[in-house]
Amino acid sequence: MTTEHRTVPAPGADLGYDVHGDLSAGVPLFMFGSPMEASEFAELAAQFADLPVITYDPRGTGRSRRTDAADRTTTAEHADDLRRILADLAVPAIDLFASSGGAVNALALLGSTAPAVRTAVLHEPPIAEYLPDxxxxxxxxxxxxxxxxxxxxxxxxxxxxxxxxxxxxxxxxxxxxxxxxxxxxxxxxxxxxxxxxxLNRDTTAFVPDLEALRAGPARLVIGYGAVSGEQLPGRAARALADRLGSAATEFPGHHGGFAAPDRGGDPVAFAARLRNVLGLPTIDGDR
Structure with a gap:
């Protein structure tokens, strides 16, 4: 699979992202987290060689260098960065897999305008708003x-x-x-x-616009880890799904279940579950 690196200018930062494969070969899958860089999704992306896959470095990490003197990034800025990348891609439809702080940023994006997003799988967004603690x-x-x-x-x-x-x-x-x-x-x-x-306080303090999310065009899937479901991000995911009127979806492993095996993940099993959730056909190696 070929990889093309692209840069998009934004206020206060130059955003670096990668296009793996041919954008015309199907509906792309945009994978991202926060503060995880693109490289941390390499093993998961490799399980989707039949699709174009997008990964990026959130501002302030990796190749997405700041051009201002700010020492923190707000959730709204991250959402705007995602919007700029989607605009630069200029694809008619795209699916998202967002994890942790990236899932919070995706909620901010989808609570406004993101017409190209078809399905958004949001894995363990650690928002505290709906938790008893x-x-x-x-x-x-x-x-x-x-x-x-x-x-x-x-x-x-x-x-x-x-x-x-x-x-x-x-x-x-x-x-x-x-x-x-x-x-x-x-x-x-x-x-x-x-x-x-x-350590951005915006992440856990973010309050999503539930009405806008319910009314939006994107299909939302809120995920949690089979191992980490009782930890803060897993509890938060299930509480959010309940507020949205849906059941949360279990994924293999822990908060980083998609990561490389040497980091305790199982990207093959995780990808098989993600493919199932997205309605994609299984491929060799899926479990």
Whole structure:
């Protein structure tokens, strides 16, 4: 499969994205996350060699370099970036697979105008609005910014990982509880400015426009991991699906179930499930 790299200018950034395959060979599948870069979808994309696949680096990561001095990116900016890429692609129809923060950005996109999107599979968007521990999650994300400022990237990221990996609702005391040792996750004590992107409060605090999503032309599929379903992103996905009046769809594995095997994922099994959800034929290697 051939790959073409493209760049789209946007206010404050140059957006880099890749077209894998021939755009005229079928309805493209746009895969993205946040803060995951395009490279993190390589194994999943390889399972869709019969389709044109689009991947991109969200602004502030990889090849999508900032041209401004901002130290964070809002959900609205991410949605606008996606809109610009869709406009640059100029395809009549496209399907989306968006994971984690990328799924939140997709919700913002689909809550406005995205007429080309046919089906959007949104895997574990970690929005807290419909969770019983919403206020605790909000307080914790505020505390993460302060922790980053006072103790560095490693401490803040370790606490963030612990928050999203906890099973079940967070206790009221959680925002002020000490986080785990960053060394447990191989994290440094300090980091660069892009860390603020990862710890963006907009992601968990985003409130989708449910009425617009229900009325929009795109078919929405809200997914959660079979292993991670009781963790914050999985709980959030099921709560969102319930508010939209649908049942959430189970996918193999954890929050990153589509990732490479050395990162605990199974892209072959995940792709088989995704193909089924999208109504695509199975191919050799599907389970």
């Amino acid at each position: 919403r206020d605790v999650v909000s307080a914790t994300t505020r505390a993460l910014s302060e922790l980053y400022r006072t103790a560095g990237f490693g401490a803040a990221m370790a606490k963030f990982i612990d928050m999203v990996a906890r099973s079940g609702p967070l206790p009221d005391s959680y925002p002020t509880e000490p986080g785990p040792d960053p060394a447990m996750f191989g994290l440094p004590a300090v980091g660069d400015g892009d860390a603020l992107f990862v």
